[in-house]
Each structure stands twice: as structure tokens, then as C-alpha cells.
Amino acid sequence: MATDTRRGLTERQQEVLDFLTDTMARGGRPPTLREIAAHFGWASDNAARQHLRLLRQKGVIAYDEGVARGIRLAPGRAGADLREVSLVGRVAAGVPLEAIENIEGTLGVDPRLFPEQDVFALRVRGESMQDAGIRDGDIALIRKQQEAREGDIVIALVNDEATLKRYARQGETVVLRAENPVYPDLEVTGRDSLELIGVVIGIMRRL
Secondary structure, eight states, rough: OEETTTTEEEEHHHHHHHHHHHHHHHHHOOOOOOHHHHHHSSSSSSHHHHHHHHHHHHSEEEEEEESOOOOEOOTSSSEEEESEEEEEEEEEESSOOOOOOOEEEEEEEEEETOOOHHHHHEESSSSTTTGOOOOOOOOOEEESSOOOTOOOOEEETTTTTEEEEEEEEEETEEEEEEESTTTTOOOOOOSSEEEEEEEEEEEOOOO
């Protein structure tokens, strides 16, 4: 196989990395081993697991074996020419947190992975989205937008408090769903104020 000398990846490893980033950009969460194997036509999950181990060894992802969707892109590792995005405050993936705080720095990301122009990063606090592969301390990359589709993972201000949840609707009611049975869903009624800040397009964990 050919090797990408900028990343030290074989052609197939680059294809797997591209699939990971594309899946995370579309759905806000990484694929499972089964989904990776199905995409590439592999007979078992073992081939997917081995490729993830190699990508982890080469420093472009973090991979937690034994954890469903336990894949993270490594900030600043995927390419040499990095794009700076603002890293702001913290957002609660549990109970709502006071509205997003001030900018605390910048984060370097590969522009080929996240080409969207209006993007910022937030630190996640809490474990309510753990079944979507989002953990306490992770960094969520957010595309700013005020609309969401059913199933998107969003940053929302509910009564001026920020929270990270999966977006759903039940009739006229917006439901912000947790991905952890320990945490309740958040129903937004007509008495509440709701502002969508953006949609999660990627999750990173520092190695």
C-alpha cells in the first residue's frame, strides 16, 4: 500500500480515518466497530479493531477498546497546517450549566477534517452523553447554526443555561435527550426559552 508521508499512514489507514471523520461530522458521534467493518466489507470486527489500534499508535486518534463508540480524533495530530478555532468555557453534558463562558484559548485542528468556517470548540463536563461516545473532559467541535435536524447532537441555551444533548421533537415540544439512562431528558415547553447555538460535528480527546 502507498503511504501518506505527512501522517505516516497507509492508503487503507487513511481511508479508515476519513470514514471516521466523515461519520463524526455527519452524526456527531464515531462509528462502531461493526459499522466500520460493514463499510469496508470486512468479515469481522477484528480487522476494524486492528486498524484503530494502528491509527492510535500513529497518534491520529484515541481509541478506548471495550467502549462502544470509544473513538476520538487527536487534536493537532492529523496534519501539519492547523487551523485555529476558539476554545470557550465548558458545557454540561449532565444538568444545564450557566451560559457559555468566555474564550479560554484556541485549539489547532486539521482544516481538511473540519472545513466549516463558523466553528468553535467547547469542553464537555458530565457523563450524560457517554453512550454517544462523549465523555467528561472531551472537546466538542461545534458548527454554529440555529436549526437542527432530528437526532443531531446540539449545544442549546435553555433559559440562558447551556447544555449538550441530542435534539428531538414530540409534537410542539422540543426534547433534549440524554445518552445515559442515569440522566433525565430535558423537555422544553412554551414557558421555556430555547436558543440553538450549534451542532456537534466532531469530538476530540487529548492523548
